[in-house]
Amino acid sequence: MELTTTQSNVFLNEWLQQIPTKVQHIPDEVLVDALKYIEEKGIPDLKNEAYRGVPIESILKRYFKKIEIASKSEVANTKVVFKNFIVVGDAYNALSIEKGIRVFTSADNIPQEYLNWIGHFKLHQKDFFAALNTGYCDKLIIIHITETLDQPLHLIHFISNQGNFNQQRVLVIVDEQVKATVLESYHFTCQQSYFYNTLSEIIQKEHSQLHWINVQNNPTNTIYSINNVSFSLEKSAILKHHQISLKGSLWRNNIEVHIQQPDVNTEMKGLSIGKNQSIISQYTSILHHSGHSHSHQLYKNIADDKSTVLFNGFILVDKNAQKTDAYQNSKNILLNDNATLFARPQLEIYADDVKCSHGSTTGSLNEDALFYLKARGIEEKDAQRLLLQAFFNDVIEEIDNANIREFVIQQIEL
Amino acid sequence: MTPLLSIKNLHVTVDGNEILKGIDLKINKGEIHAIMGPNGSGKSTLSYVLAGKDGYEVTEGEIIFNGKNLLELSPEDRAREGLFLAFQYPVEIPGVNNIQFLRTALNSIRQYKGLEPIDASEFLKLVKEKQKLLDLPANLINRSLNDGFSGGEKKKNEIFQLSILNPLLAILDETDSGLDIDALKVVANGVNHYHNKENAVLVITHYQRLLDYIVPDFVHILYKGKIIKSGDKSLALELEKSGYDAYKVETTN
Numbered sequence: 001m002e003l004t005t006t007q008s009n010v011f012l013n014e015w016l017q018q019i020p021t022k023v024q025h026i027p028d029e030v031l032v033d034a035l036k037y038i039e040e041k042g043i044p045d046l047k048n049e050a051y052r053g054v055p056i057e058s059i060l061k062r063y064f065k066k067i068e069i070a071s072k073s074e075v076a077n078t079k080v081v082f083k084n085f086i087v088v089g090d091a092y093n094a095l096s097i098e099k100g101i102r103v104f105t106s107a108d109n110i111p112q113e114y115l116n117w118i119g120h121f122k123l124h125q126k127d128f129f130a131a132l133n134t135g136y137c138d139k140l141i142i143i144h145i146t147e148t149l150d151q152p153l154h155l156i157h158f159i160s161n162q163g164n165f166n167q168q169r170v171l172v173i174v175d176e177q178v179k180a181t182v183l184e185s186y187h188f189t190c191q192q193s194y195f196y197n198t199l200s201e202i203i204q205k206e207h208s209q210l211h212w213i214n215v216q217n218n219p220t221n222t223i224y225s226i227n228n229v230s231f232s233l234e235k236s237a238i239l240k241h242h243q244i245s246l247k248g249s250l251w252r253n254n255i256e257v258h259i260q261q262p263d264v265n266t267e268m269k270g271l272s273i274g275k276n277q278s279i280i281s282q283y284t285s286i287l288h289h290s291g292h293s294h295s296h297q298l299y300k301n302i303a304d305d306k307s308t309v310l311f312n313g314f315i316l317v318d319k320n321a322q323k324t325d326a327y328q329n330s331k332n333i334l335l336n337d338n339a340t341l342f343a344r345p346q347l348e349i350y351a352d353d354v355k356c357s358h359g360s361t362t363g364s365l366n367e368d369a370l371f372y373l374k375a376r377g378i379e380e381k382d383a384q385r386l387l388l389q390a391f392f393n394d395v396i397e398e399i400d401n402a403n404i405r406e407f408v409i410q411q412i413e414l
Numbered sequence: 415m416t417p418l419l420s421i422k423n424l425h426v427t428v429d430g431n432e433i434l435k436g437i438d439l440k441i442n443k444g445e446i447h448a449i450m451g452p453n454g455s456g457k458s459t460l461s462y463v464l465a466g467k468d469g470y471e472v473t474e475g476e477i478i479f480n481g482k483n484l485l486e487l488s489p490e491d492r493a494r495e496g497l498f499l500a501f502q503y504p505v506e507i508p509g510v511n512n513i514q515f516l517r518t519a520l521n522s523i524r525q526y527k528g529l530e531p532i533d534a535s536e537f538l539k540l541v542k543e544k545q546k547l548l549d550l551p552a553n554l555i556n557r558s559l560n561d562g563f564s565g566g567e568k569k570k571n572e573i574f575q576l577s578i579l580n581p582l583l584a585i586l587d588e589t590d591s592g593l594d595i596d597a598l599k600v601v602a603n604g605v606n607h608y609h610n611k612e613n614a615v616l617v618i619t620h621y622q623r624l625l626d627y628i629v630p631d632f633v634h635i636l637y638k639g640k641i642i643k644s645g646d647k648s649l650a651l652e653l654e655k656s657g658y659d660a661y662k663v664e665t666t667n
Contacts, residue, residue, distance in 0.1 A: 366505075366507075367468070368505045369505050369507045371467055371468070371489060371505075372501065372504070372505040372507070373507075373510075373515070374466075374488070374490045374493070375466070375467075375489050375490075375493055375499055375501075376493055376515070376516075376519040376575065376579065377490055377493035377494045377519050377520075377522045377579070378490060378493075378515075378518055378519050379490055379522060380488070380490065382518065382522065383490075386510050386515065386518070387510065389509070389510075390507060390508060390509025390510045391509065393509045394509075
């Protein structure tokens, strides 16, 4: 056992030496905590419960023993879907924004009021990759939404065909009363395996309304992505979140929602479709620190081919978070005997006057329904597609913006 | 004339039990046949074997439909060749829109025949016409497929699909079960409207009642997996009077 630990440490130390530290903006205290966490905890191994089904250590050793960080590239062939966009990744920070949005990058002189939020929710003390991002990230972008936006803001992750490793960090602040829609999507042109480690901290002020849609799709199946996200909601804030995870070698999302003050409403919806040998792991934590709030989660998961799709939904209701209404549901369809599905609800409730429920179902496509459609002349594949669309329709139809909904539908291949 | 459907010495087992024990049946274009039989005689098995459902093993015999070996075709290709089964228990499929489903089905059949997809306005016209015929409210047919439909609405929806897809052979598997007399008349009217000398109908039923409205040219009595007697429509009336027991004796002799 001791030998294994030593070997792991050797690998980690050699590995870290290849990553130059670039960001100067992380507060000292946060940086120290992050580096300490990295050293103490190390890369999650097979025994790590939070990374069950995600053999991250062997992925790193196998594909990313040698890290190569690309020099900056030009943005090319990126389809601009919306007028407001910000490009992050290995490209220059191309952006086009209207009034109501302020953007700062690592190169700017960032006001202290923003820096105070960095690491505030201590993701770097909960997850190795959040700590890694905190200690060594390539680029920091701060997006401050000060006015209600007419158009959605499109956050584009762009990675060119160079290098194999990149870390991005985003801090978003949505001001009081402001309404905004953010679409986050990934444009990867790389042909080789690529490790992409991102961290987003999103602060929603009182009475703000945010609809955040993250669409993860990488048709070349080269991306290994770990994405740590934390939302913090102040009084009467409304968050609607869509997590769409499609093609790619690995999509791991740690999504944490902190309900800090009362009367908050969060609606989390997810669709994961695993194909080929993809691993999709959704790890959500809804943390009710304050009462009189409502959280609703609906995750639809489909595993095909030899893919692995995992959902872990954690709900915490603190002692003083009375009158909380928390609901979680995951529905899972296994399309292939070689695929793996795993869904686990985890509830920790310390308040006594709450409404909390969860449910999870796993099955294959309804054979009778499939036969009924085929008996009307519909091809097996089309019948299957119709049934799958019906299965996840209630996730997609909740995307109010028609352009984004269309964008999502176009990405889905069944 | 080559029959539209020709079943020869059909033996079928389900889970190792022989359900059909040598069925012979010929149906020509323009004809209406009725198969009557008590519970467990193999009526539904016959309809599922014809439609191609999994789990029904043909151990002997053959089925030729419109010149093709039916047993070699997938369920979807059987439908595209012109075979239609009106289900005894139509499946509820929440999230699949009734009309969208029907259009997909129709176009899939058209594509198989080398035809262009149906024009949107032409399709709407067809839907409206058949919807009226089947007395189906517009909001119903625009809902999810059979989702929350009453028993009668489901059966009407089957005949609505039949009239739009316009197949060569319509198999009605206990379409009359669970229908009140008004719905029964509407359903029968839909079937009669569909039927002409270029197609055929196979009515599978437990009771004679439906045959007052869909008048068969031939009636067959199915008992313990075999057709034990065939006749004209008077056989159905006779059967109604005497019950199945009278015919069971004939087989044992």
